[in-house]
Amino acid sequence: APTADVSSANNASVSETVQGLIDSAMAGSYGYDITRDLTTEIGARMAGTEAEARAREWTVEKFKEIGLQNVRIEPFTVPGWERGVETAEVVSPFPQTLFITALGGSVATPEEGITADVVYFPTFEDLESAPEGGLDGKIVFISGRMEKAPDGAGYGPANRKRRSGATEAGKRGAAAVVIRSVGTDSHRFPHTGQMRYAPDVEPIPIGALSGPDADQLERMLKNQEEVELKLVLTPKSVGDLPSGNVIGEIVGTERPDEIVLISGHLDSWDLGTGAIDDGAGIGISAGAAQVILEAGLKPKRTIRVVAFGAEEIGLKGGFAYVEAHKDELANHVLATESDFGAGLVYEVQSGVTEGEGVLKAMASAMSIPFAEGKTTNGGPDIGPMANEGVPTMRFQQDGTDYFDLHHTPDDTFDKIDPKEMAQNVAAFATMAWMASEAETDFRADK
Amino acid sequence: APTADVSSANNASVSETVQGLIDSAMAGSYGYDITRDLTTEIGARMAGTEAEARAREWTVEKFKEIGLQNVRIEPFTVPGWERGVETAEVVSPFPQTLFITALGGSVATPEEGITADVVYFPTFEDLESAPEGGLDGKIVFISGRMEKAPDGAGYGPANRKRRSGATEAGKRGAAAVVIRSVGTDSHRFPHTGQMRYAPDVEPIPIGALSGPDADQLERMLKNQEEVELKLVLTPKSVGDLPSGNVIGEIVGTERPDEIVLISGHLDSWDLGTGAIDDGAGIGISAGAAQVILEAGLKPKRTIRVVAFGAEEIGLKGGFAYVEAHKDELANHVLATESDFGAGLVYEVQSGVTEGEGVLKAMASAMSIPFAEGKTTNGGPDIGPMANEGVPTMRFQQDGTDYFDLHHTPDDTFDKIDPKEMAQNVAAFATMAWMASEAETDFRADK
Ligand SMILES: [Zn+2]
Ligand SMILES: [Zn+2]
Ligand SMILES: [Zn+2]
Ligand SMILES: [Zn+2]
Incomplete structure (x- = not known):
């Protein structure tokens, strides 16, 4: 024994x-x-x-x-x-509010927000393997679900988009990023958490949508050529x-x-x-x-x-x-x-x-x-x-x-x-x- | 058969x-x-x-x-x-934000809010049986939990505070009301829903706290003589x-x-x-x-x-x-x-x-x-x-x-x-x- x-x-x-x-x-x-x-x-x-x-x-x-x-x-x-205003609105084709929160350390959008078409990446790996450039002025949406496990084994893989999503999207010319929250629930709470910028890439704002809001955006993108999103995130470094x-x-x-x-x-x-x-x-x-x-x-x-x-x-x-x-x-x-x-x-x-x-x-x-x-x-x-x-x-x-x-x-x-x-x-x-x-x-x- | x-x-x-x-x-x-x-x-x-x-x-x-x-x-x-700003802040003794939403049909607080001591009623029936007057300028907090049932039998009794809380508190001189949400969850979502004013009572603003926020306020009130709350609700009739x-x-x-x-x-x-x-x-x-x-x-x-x-x-x-x-x-x-x-x-x-x-x-x-x-x-x-x-x-x-x-x-x-x-x-x-x-x-x- x-x-x-x-x-x-x-x-x-x-x-x-x-x-x-x-x-x-x-x-x-x-x-x-x-x-x-x-x-x-x-x-x-x-x-x-x-x-x-x-x-x-x-x-x-x-x-x-x-x-x-x-x-x-x-x-x-x-x-x-410090967190500021944080709102996300689908402008077209289906006007409505999505629930979002800024990730810790994110830079801000202009006060009037960023309004742009959404480019969808089912997973962070899809974004990583996308060619350089080609996302000029777009709002990148990175989805990808986190697996439940007693030891939280799904966190590391799911968290890559939170940590590095802004860097990978920024490299390719994007104006902002929204991710599906790193979380395992289906409640309308976005999950925040710290993000990082690579030193050699222009920082762009990044926020997380709640699970149900990410679902909603995915449904919209499934049948539509273009979904336009208006994103206002005004956190600031103090x-x-x-x-x-x-x-x-x-x-x-x-x-x-x-x-x-x-x-x-x-x-x-x-x-x-x-x-x-x-x-x-x-x-x-x-x-x-x-x-x-x-x-x-x-x-x-x-x-x-x-x-x-x-x-x-x-x-x-x-x-x-x-x-x-x-x-x-x-x-x-x-x-x-x-x-x-x-x-x-x-x-x-x-x-x-x-x-x-x-x-x-x-x-x-x-x-x-x-x-x-x-x-x-x-x-x-x-x-x-x-x-x-x-x-x-x-x-x-x-x-x-x-x-x-x-x-x-x-x-x-x-x-x-x-x-x-x-x-x-x-x-x-x-x-x-x-x-x-x-x-x-x-x-x-x- | x-x-x-x-x-x-x-x-x-x-x-x-x-x-x-x-x-x-x-x-x-x-x-x-x-x-x-x-x-x-x-x-x-x-x-x-x-x-x-x-x-x-x-x-x-x-x-x-x-x-x-x-x-x-x-x-x-x-x-x-239309819903407006809706915030609730514990001013003292434990400064922090509570999650609140205005009930449908509620009148507004002044834009600068109402800041007042909280008077606690464990149930709506406790408020109903309180003497007339005596709540002058106070924020009334009505708690009370809703029972789960397949046929929703708990809704009627729990809903009385939503429907009539502002009237009963208003009659007794209160400045505003917050209720524990009429709901059976323990998530940080307040539940809205329509309220009514009796025609002969001065209307006062009323909002609902999420279950966990109602718990929080109850814990504060349990050990404290006075809890001061600042309430801003600015819905308007249009x-x-x-x-x-x-x-x-x-x-x-x-x-x-x-x-x-x-x-x-x-x-x-x-x-x-x-x-x-x-x-x-x-x-x-x-x-x-x-x-x-x-x-x-x-x-x-x-x-x-x-x-x-x-x-x-x-x-x-x-x-x-x-x-x-x-x-x-x-x-x-x-x-x-x-x-x-x-x-x-x-x-x-x-x-x-x-x-x-x-x-x-x-x-x-x-x-x-x-x-x-x-x-x-x-x-x-x-x-x-x-x-x-x-x-x-x-x-x-x-x-x-x-x-x-x-x-x-x-x-x-x-x-x-x-x-x-x-x-x-x-x-x-x-x-x-x-x-x-x-x-x-x-x-x-x-
Ligand atoms: Zn943590
Ligand atoms: Zn921790
Ligand atoms: Zn209904
Ligand atoms: Zn309903």
């Missing part, structure tokens, strides 16, 4: 303690309450905004309230971007704005300089209240620490809870953390982030090459299968420190429905199941505790 | 013909295609708007295309109302506008003056594209006529298809029909309307006292249970003619999820199941045919 691999000094006592943590977490509503209060008392928390700043202050108070030590904000600055990571700790009793890091990201997109993305991650990581604190346990290593800022616009908090902590990254024993909702954890993934037995014992204690040979970067904000050699693991949550809500106005607290979230909190508490007690430092590169 | 009751002259031949109609309808996509094209080519069709006018022209063309005779528009005028009913017929061969009426309503709210409410009803009734026409059948009585205008703002088309046709109402043999989506029909209801056997035979042919003793007004636009003595029946559709979408932006074509819709079309075709052939005129009051 996996428990046989546990490298802890005192197997029996760990087991009893661990069971206590699991029972407390499962019986309580630790992370759930934190996520509820964050999403209610702050709501949307877009990177760099005054709301994100309020969220940092809120998190400082919450971290203190649950008993974390060394609570502080580590500030950094981010490029500001220069550098303050952001920051919020940090709190349970300081270790024996090896305080060695750090087990659990985290989520505090910022959200502006449309919803950021419940599944990623109020849940804040609740799960802080709630796990709270379970340990309320049990009166004293970990040997330091358990550090991080609420990363500005994840959505390019992992700004994750990079800032690496920058601020480069001298102690070698002391980071294990790191993870929850950033995939609060669905039931069905698998433990690990990027470690040493001390895998501890994670197997932990998985066994939680009755979660350990995914042999499946590595992980630990989560988006953990990626930058993983690149610097920090050992990582991840609890794979069931995200089958995650992309129904992701980056839409519908990402709200009602979508979180308290029982499923409790299992997440139990898993994080168990992992943090066992990693803090383990003899191994999870590093092969000693 | 119910078939034994059939009052047709030639039971065997009707059965064969009926089976042919059912088979054609079930194998085809008659109503589905009509609804798809109406919702795609016109989109939202609010009463009195230019879009509703385009929908009438579209319907005239479609009725002709499927082979209906005597296709015409019967015009009438309706009071116009005077008389043109509307109309569109009518087409299969003229009867033996009793052309006797009418079997099948219908839906052509107008929709402005937020969605009016697929389940009520593009489906237009598709089902016109699609049923198309099935009969394509079978080359010649009904004895006239089968009349009516696409009612301006149902949403007070059954304007239903009343206009009675006014225009009062001299021939006595010749209306049977009438029905589909206005509850396109879910599977699970029950036949009948308001008739004569010739019930025909409807039982029809129900039997469709394998749909006949609801003994359950009367019906035949549908909203049929109500006015039912009051004048026109016999009615109704196919009860499964509307369990109907109020998830009802009067929201999310009422779009993707929500319709083609197989379920085909069963509706088959039922309407079968009923229209059998009623046109029946010896009875369904009237007890001869």
Whole structure:
């Protein structure tokens, strides 16, 4: 059995303690309450905004309230971007409004909009393989559906049009781009998310249509030579704005300089209240620490809870953390982030090459299968420190429905199941505790 | 068996013909295609708007295309109302945006909005039983959840706050009202719908919050003495506008003056594209006529298809029909309307006292249970003619999820199941045919 691999000094006592943590977490509503209060008392928390700043202050108070030590904000600055007017109208042949939202980082149309014929590409790959030029002044529409999967495997492929649609269309002379939202629902919510411009291509505006609106436009294009669209998107870049990571700790009793890091990201997109993305991650990581604190346990290593800022616009908090902590990254024993909702954890993934037995014992204690040979970067904000050699693991949550809500106005607290979230909190508490007690430092590169 | 009751002259031949109609309808996509094209080519069709006018022209063309005779528009005028700006902001203690929409017919706030403390009433009945006065200058929030049911039984009780919330709050001195949307979903779509003012009470603005936003406001109010809300709703009344009913017929061969009426309503709210409410009803009734026409059948009585205008703002088309046709109402043999989506029909209801056997035979042919003793007004636009003595029946559709979408932006074509819709079309075709052939005129009051 996996428990046989546990490298802890005192197997029996760990087991009893661990069971206590699991029972407390499962019986309580630790992370759930934190996520509820964050999403209610702050709501949307877009990177760099005054709301994100309020969220940092809120998190400082919450971290203190649950008993974390060394609570502080580590500030950094981010490029500001504000949503403006966003409308899409079919001018002809079937006049009507379509539901659209600008992608994060998009440039604006003129105030009077761009009115042009639509050129349809069933998939992003169709656009990529189109000849250079030939789209002069057109509005490019890129469709393509995203597959549902528990691990969100459809996101990467579907997301290419969001990331690079404006670049590929711009290269070919287009005036603007609309994409079918990167999402798996059929509700009338467009999904936003960050896009990027290649440095050598003139930037053009890009927005996402909701699934039903993309359907509508596809039906129109199917039987018509020409569909004329009027697009008004007036977001703007607003220069550098303050952001920051919020940090709190349970300081270790024996090896305080060695750090087990659990985290989520505090910022959200502006449309919803950021419940599944990623109020849940804040609740799960802080709630796990709270379970340990309320049990009166004293970990040997330091358990550090991080609420990363500005994840959505390019992992700004994750990079800032690496920058601020480069001298102690070698002391980071294990790191993870929850950033995939609060669905039931069905698998433990690990990027470690040493001390895998501890994670197997932990998985066994939680009755979660350990995914042999499946590595992980630990989560988006953990990626930058993983690149610097920090050992990582991840609890794979069931995200089958995650992309129904992701980056839409519908990402709200009602979508979180308290029982499923409790299992997440139990898993994080168990992992943090066992990693803090383990003899191994999870590093092969000693 | 119910078939034994059939009052047709030639039971065997009707059965064969009926089976042919059912088979054609079930194998085809008659109503589905009509609804798809109406919702795609016109989109939202609010009463009195230019879009509703385009929908009438579209319907005239479609009725002709499927082979209906005597296709015409019967015009009438309706009071116009246009949506304006609609925003709700929590000013304190937790600044954030809530998703709101104005109810149809609401007066406006000043352009700068109304900013006031919120007074919470868990249900409309709590407001009704509150003392007169005492709400001076406040924004009243009426919550209360709607129960899901196949027959939509929760709608009537839940709808009281929409209809009369502004009157009851206005009587007590309130400045404005927000209600939890009348709906059964937990998505971030507010549900609109018509409201009314009592003549003796000063009208105040009223809007509906989406379910998740109502949750949010309830959570804020739970722990706070005061929640301040800023409400901007700037709809306006725009005077008389043109509307109309569109009518087409299969003229009867033996009793052309006797009418079997099948219908839906052509107008929709402005937020969605009016697929389940009520593009489906237009598709089902016109699609049923198309099935009969394509079978080359010649009904004895006239089968009349009516696409009612301006149902949403007070059954304007239903009343206009009675006014225009009062001299021939006595010749209306049977009438029905589909206005509850396109879910599977699970029950036949009948308001008739004569010739019930025909409807039982029809129900039997469709394998749909006949609801003994359950009367019906035949549908909203049929109500006015039912009051004048026109016999009615109704196919009860499964509307369990109907109020998830009802009067929201999310009422779009993707929500319709083609197989379920085909069963509706088959039922309407079968009923229209059998009623046109029946010896009875369904009237007890001869
Ligand atoms: Zn995230
Ligand atoms: Zn995200
Ligand atoms: Zn309706
Ligand atoms: Zn309606």
